[in-house]
Amino acid sequence: MINQTFDQLWITAVQVATVWTSPISARTIDTPGITNPTNIDKWIDSLTYQTNVALCDENRVQSQLLYGEAVMITETKDDWAHIVVPTQPSKKDIRGYPGWVPIRQLIQVNKQDWQSETTAAVVDDKVWLESENGNNVLKLSFMTTLPVIDEGADRVKVNTPHGAGFLPKKSVTIFSSNNGLKKQEGHKLVKDGERYVGLDYFWGGMSSFGYDCSGFAYAMHKASGYQIPRDADDQADAGEKVPYDQLLPGDLLFFAYEEGKGKLHHVGFYYGDGKMLHSPQTGKGIEIIALHGTKYEKELCAATRYWQKAEEK
Incomplete structure (x- = not known):
């Protein structure tokens, strides 16, 4: 069993992690979506209409997680973890949305280290997470949220599952972690x-x-x-x-x-x-x-x- 303590937090360590119905739901063609790192563009482009429809008709996929999204692990089986997603409410489980993800797509962090006064949310369609020297590291989705370490003139330094990274300031909105994003009409x-x-x-x-x-x-x-x-x-x-x-x-x-x-x-x-x-x-x-x-x-x-x-x- 994976160790899980009150001081530790399991978070998503890939750009998008798919939540599968069972550990045998993923097919060979789905490999780019179950590796670490993932290549979601390649995976989606590789699917035919038939293999795409089968994700639904054969009850293979339940939901997805964004980079840095927290989960609770409830069970492990071989290289897979059964999780619930607290940020995705569901009548299927009062703790959050349930399903299976490859353990390789999750990482354990210290809960205190993952907390910050402010959080950055990606507001562009997609944005590249950058290294300190400006190299592209990972293409992130709209509404990926990461704890803020520091704000610069053009970039925001954020905590990520892989350590500190940088996001263009124009591509994010920064909000109070306690209050959440501003409610809109x-x-x-x-x-x-x-x-x-x-x-x-x-x-x-x-x-x-x-x-x-x-x-x-x-x-x-x-x-x-x-x-x-x-x-x-x-x-x-x-x-x-x-x-x-x-x-x-x-x-x-x-x-x-x-x-x-x-x-x-x-x-x-x-x-x-x-x-x-x-x-x-x-x-x-x-x-x-x-x-x-x-x-x-x-x-x-x-x-x-x-x-x-x-x-x-």
Whole structure:
């Protein structure tokens, strides 16, 4: 069993770690996504439509972790760790989202060393973590967050799973670690989401290398200071219910089979003017569409709001 103490913290040590359903879920073609370091661009580019769809249809992938994201290890099996992710709320486990990751993609750090007064969050689509001399070390996703060590004129020195690194100051926002990112209004959620129009859907995706529908909703809320559940059905249950005639940009729309009466299967943002911003399905990119006359109009089953709810607290 991996040693885990109150003084130690397990964190993600690769740009994006995929959370798998079981230790046998990953295939040979998935190797670039289970190594350390990972090459997420190479992995996604190598997948055909069929091998991509299989991540969902064969129940292989659950979620993903960003560089530096903390986990709790609950069990180990060979070279794999069963973890829960406290930053991704889920009804599957009250402690956080559960699943399996290769142990090689995690590293143990001293909890005190990982704490800082301020945190840097990546606000660009992607950004290179740099060494002290300016060399590219690791390409990081939007909303990767790392503890701040020091602020310079052009770069921010951050603590990483591999020691000190540097991020361009223009590519991050710095916030109080105790207070979190500043809470924004709904229009900010869709403004952040607009930049990803055209980005290919990726099942289980929680990074700007590729989002699934609920991962997209989760990440845009995170960027505006809100922690929401990881999965669409949990997102529908936990948010403040909004009548359809009172929808505002940034609200979440939910869709179910059997013209809204069956199992919930999709989530998107209300964009305004009868439109939706969403990450639709494998083989398609994030898009803004008019709801009228589409299957989504018939399947609409709920709407929730997180940004207003959080502001009222």
